[in-house]
Amino acid sequence: MSLDHDDVNEGRRRFLMSGALVVSFSLFPGVRAMAQEVIADEGAAVHIGKATQTLAGSLKTNPYLDAWIKIDPAGKVTVYTGKVELGTGVRTALLQVAAEELDMAPALITFLTADTGASPDEGLTAGSHTMADSGSALLNAAAQVRGLLVDAAAAKFGVSSTVLNVRNAVIKTPDGRSMTYGQAVGFVDLHRLATPSSPLKDPATFNVIGTSLPRLDIPGKVSGGVSYVQDITMPGMLHARVVMPPVYDAQLMQTNTPEILKMPGVIKVIRDGSMLAVVAKGEWQAVQAQRALAAGSQWSGGRTLPDPATVHRDLKTISTQHIEIANTHSAAGAPVKTLSAKYTKRYMLHGSIGPSCSVALFKDGVMTVWTHSQGVYPLRDGLTEMLSLPKEQVRCIHMEGSGCYGHNGADDVAAHAALIARELPGQPVRVQWMREQEHTWDHFTPAMVTEVSASLDAGGSIVDWNYALWSSSHNERIVNAGRLLPARMLAKPFVSAPSVPMVQPEGGGDRNAIPLYTLPNVHVMNNFSPTMPLQTSAMRSLGAHMNVFAIETFMDELAAAAGADPVAFRLKHMQDPRAHDVIKLAAEKFGWPRAARKRNHGVGFAFGKYKNLMAYVAMAVEISVVPETGQVMLEHAEVAVDCGQGVNPDGIRNQIEGGVLQSASWTLYEELKFDTSRIRSFDWSSYPILRFSAVPRAVNVHLINRPGMPFLGVAEASMGPTAGALGNALFDATGQRLRDLPLAGESLRKRIDV
Numbered sequence: 001m002s003l004d005h006d007d008v009n010e011g012r013r014r015f016l017m018s019g020a021l022v023v024s025f026s027l028f029p030g031v032r033a034m035a036q037e038v039i040a041d042e043g044a045a046v047h048i049g050k051a052t053q054t055l056a057g058s059l060k061t062n063p064y065l066d067a068w069i070k071i072d073p074a075g076k077v078t079v080y081t082g083k084v085e086l087g088t089g090v091r092t093a094l095l096q097v098a099a100e101e102l103d104m105a106p107a108l109i110t111f112l113t114a115d116t117g118a119s120p121d122e123g124l125t126a127g128s129h130t131m132a133d134s135g136s137a138l139l140n141a142a143a144q145v146r147g148l149l150v151d152a153a154a155a156k157f158g159v160s161s162t163v164l165n166v167r168n169a170v171i172k173t174p175d176g177r178s179m180t181y182g183q184a185v186g187f188v189d190l191h192r193l194a195t196p197s198s199p200l201k202d203p204a205t206f207n208v209i210g211t212s213l214p215r216l217d218i219p220g221k222v223s224g225g226v227s228y229v230q231d232i233t234m235p236g237m238l239h240a241r242v243v244m245p246p247v248y249d250a251q252l253m254q255t256n257t258p259e260i261l262k263m264p265g266v267i268k269v270i271r272d273g274s275m276l277a278v279v280a281k282g283e284w285q286a287v288q289a290q291r292a293l294a295a296g297s298q299w300s301g302g303r304t305l306p307d308p309a310t311v312h313r314d315l316k317t318i319s320t321q322h323i324e325i326a327n328t329h330s331a332a333g334a335p336v337k338t339l340s341a342k343y344t345k346r347y348m349l350h351g352s353i354g355p356s357c358s359v360a361l362f363k364d365g366v367m368t369v370w371t372h373s374q375g376v377y378p379l380r381d382g383l384t385e386m387l388s389l390p391k392e393q394v395r396c397i398h399m400e401g402s403g404c405y406g407h408n409g410a411d412d413v414a415a416h417a418a419l420i421a422r423e424l425p426g427q428p429v430r431v432q433w434m435r436e437q438e439h440t441w442d443h444f445t446p447a448m449v450t451e452v453s454a455s456l457d458a459g460g461s462i463v464d465w466n467y468a469l470w471s472s473s474h475n476e477r478i479v480n481a482g483r484l485l486p487a488r489m490l491a492k493p494f495v496s497a498p499s500v501p502m503v504q505p506e507g508g509g510d511r512n513a514i515p516l517y518t519l520p521n522v523h524v525m526n527n528f529s530p531t532m533p534l535q536t537s538a539m540r541s542l543g544a545h546m547n548v549f550a551i552e553t554f555m556d557e558l559a560a561a562a563g564a565d566p567v568a569f570r571l572k573h574m575q576d577p578r579a580h581d582v583i584k585l586a587a588e589k590f591g592w593p594r595a596a597r598k599r600n601h602g603v604g605f606a607f608g609k610y611k612n613l614m615a616y617v618a619m620a621v622e623i624s625v626v627p628e629t630g631q632v633m634l635e636h637a638e639v640a641v642d643c644g645q646g647v648n649p650d651g652i653r654n655q656i657e658g659g660v661l662q663s664a665s666w667t668l669y670e671e672l673k674f675d676t677s678r679i680r681s682f683d684w685s686s687y688p689i690l691r692f693s694a695v696p697r698a699v700n701v702h703l704i705n706r707p708g709m710p711f712l713g714v715a716e717a718s719m720g721p722t723a724g725a726l727g728n729a730l731f732d733a734t735g736q737r738l739r740d741l742p743l744a745g746e747s748l749r750k751r752i753d754v
């Protein structure tokens with residue numbers, strides 16, 4: 001397996017990535033004026049950006065066609081994406097998109113993901129943006145490349161391009177003459193800006209998009225092949241382990257380095273301030289040395305952690321920025337009944353199954369890092385600052401990691417690997433965190449508090465809606481070196497960039513805090529905390545998990561107060577026709593409303609449109625409760641999904657099913673254990689997740705396909721609706737309206753006993 005893309009000619013691409021976009025000729029009709037404007041102004045990139053805002057997806061920021069597709073004279077087609085595979089199947093889906101518009105079998109395309117030495121810069125792979133951004137870019141780039149090649153062939157053949165047939169990178173005339181893509185590209189310069197319009201195929205003719213192409217990443221995973229960055233082996237590779245402080249802000253005072261250097265296989269102990277690591281020839285030797293080094297190190301006292309009992313009360317004190325994100329007013333009936341509720345969510349772990357890992361090599365002045373980061377370009381920039389190296393001397397290559405779905409330790413361990421490799425030039429160094437480090441030094445999901453009140457008129461319609469939340473950004477991604485954990489531990493530490501709220505409509509902690517329902521008077525306030533007592537950052541769906549839980553369970557309370565069926569009540573307050581379709585489909589497939597149910601069983605319904613921008617999801621669930629233990633089982637779920645043009649139906653179902661399971665684990669069981677001294681969730685016994693014995697008996701996903709419609713991100717879309725449906729089903733089963741996450745376990749048992 002090739003660990004770096006040595007077949008990529010980096011010369012032109014590195015030149016382009018340096019920002020030198022000045023050109024003095026017309027790239028294609030209609031861009032001469034833009035090129036002249038770029039030449040005349042030092043802010044070239046700004047003007048390029050303005051001129052490309054009508055382009056699709058990530059073409060806005062990466063507008064050159066050859067940033068996405070390269071074809072050599074031999075006919076080899078290489079397609080690039082700046083997005084990464086995180087286990088969601090997007091590598092397969094993006095390949096399908098490119099193959100469809102290039103009129104090629106997917107197997108004939110070399111498809112490469114994020115690499116700062118080769119791929120377009122698409123920032124982070126997060127927020128269910130991959131298909132909307134990279135998929136849209138590839139769809140249009142591939143169509144334009146195909147169109148240019150066909151036009152070039154038509155000119156050479158002396159025929160109209162409309163009579164030519166394309167199949168598997170071969171262009172044919174009706175009389176049998178043919179030209180390969182490799183031959184045609186000799187008459188076309190693909191180093192040109194994309195155009196706003198593309199010769200897209202009629203969706204009715206698709207034969208790759210809309211099919212369940214087998215996942216590219218699965219065979220290696222199920223056969224034990226090299227699949228993850230954790231699996232990398234390289235000639236002469238050394239192994240390193242790091243020693244982490246016992247608590248935040250503890251300073252390293254003393255080590256037993258001389259003893260460690262005498263241990264078998266140990267090559268070096270590296271210390272820079274409080275950043276401490278040991279390097280050995282073998283992995284087990286590194287683990288043994290790390291344990292001995294940790295036991296022999298002395299630290300100063302660190303920062304006191306918050307009292308878990310007062311976390312939610314404290315949020316209202318530290319949330320010092322008050323941001324109004326919705327304030328609408330229109331005529332409505334007179335309120336006759338008002339309801340209110342408060343909801344809380346605790347800190348949670350990412351719980352990555354594989355501890356974070358990275359391999360780094362510092363050779364000939366260039367630092368190369370293999371990483372499972374969700375953003376190789378932001379990571380590259382952070383490492384550049386930390387190492388004081390020019391950007392062209394730092395390269396980050398993505399490899400899938402075993403476990404992610406948010407900002408876990410991937411970037412931090414990459415920084416560890418780079419710092420250690422710098423001390424051992426010419427030798428690849430593999431660094432993997434220990435399980436307790438992955439848990440205790442995670443970027444936890446922030447705690448949250450939400451409060452909602454709403455009024456009904458005499459006809460059972462909602463006439464006002466007031467919602468407030470207290471939390472943080474939920475996103476402390478790498479925007480400078482100080483966001484990298486080991487960079488803050490150095491003798492000359494870097495300082496983390498200030499936390500800032502993510503703006504709507506995406507949102508951070510306030511993601512999905514504005515209901516999609518049509519309500520006459522809406523006020524939504526985000527009470528933002530720029531600091532948090534624990535290290536926090538992005539977890540799959542950010543604040544949407546909690547906000548949709550609160551909104552959807554409160555909608556059930558309002559429906560009950562209005563004497564209405566929960567599904568009918570939602571439809572009454574929803575004008576979006578696509579939302580109507582998924583709500584009706586989920587209800588129909590479930591057989592809503594259910595007849596009388598068995599004892600300790602309940603059903604629930606919920607809806608959400610992720611970020612009010614991406615996929616629509618509605619679901620109905622059935623659960624069972626064991627009163628003696630508080631255990632809750634998700635027995636059955638029927639889920640309806642509309643994500644626009646579906647690319648890989650099996651992949652979409654896979655992500656919805658996985659999201660349902662993960663959200664069920666969060667909603668029912670997961671919470672970080674800590675006290676004022678330490679993080680106490682350091683292994684799987686102290687941080688339980690949903691086990692195989694508790695997986696749902698059936699999760700059926702029903703897709704509403706919209707051929708030709710924009711791709712809508714689906715990977716995180718089921719997190720909120722799952723939480724809402726479970727909360728409503730628990731009320732149905734127990735008569736207890738539970739508003740504090742997690743919902744199951746000992747707290748539920750006590751509520752049932754009352």
